[in-house]
Amino acid sequence: MDIQFTLDGRRVGAILNDTPAARDFAALLPLTLDLQDFHGTERVADLSRKLETSGAPEPVAARVGDIAYYAPWGNLAVFYRNGPAPSADLLILGHLDIDADQLGSATHITIEAAS
Template sequence: MNIQVTIDGQPVDARLNDNAVARDFASLLPLSLDLEDFHQTERIAYPPRKLDISGAPDPAAPKAGDLAYYAPWGNLALFYRDGDSASADLIILGHIDDRDTERLANAEHITIEPAP
């Protein structure tokens, strides 16, 4: 599913993966969230409800630009640096087509909606 992500007013194309958790996330769109830094690797925010993680894909190590969901805390994560390793608790939802990792690292607000 193609989506549009607006990072601090700048629109960027993105795509959600084809899995049950990403489809549950898509049911929440549009979303507007404030971001905070976590471990100098990702920007995080909390969607209005936890996602259903049944049918989650196999774990994969996150890459810069990945949009992910951390199930234990129920938070959304936008990675601006590659993650260290795969975790069964971290579900990759999709990827943002933005190579400007500095912009991702400093993002304060994000809006996610279906692509026009």
């Protein structure tokens, strides 16, 4: 599924994976969230509810531009640096078409279905 991120006023295209968690995330759209830095690797924001995590694919390490969901905390993460080792708690939902410099400074996002 194609979606659209607006990061601090800049529009950026993204694609969600075809997984139960990504489809559940898409059901929350449109969203407007404030981002905070986490460990100098990702920008994170709390979601209004936890996502469906059954049927999750095998864990992989997050890479720059990945949109992910951290199940234990119920938050959205957008990576501007490559993430840690794969974890079953971190589900990759999709990927943003953006470089690390643009993403690392973002503080406010709007996410909606692509038109």
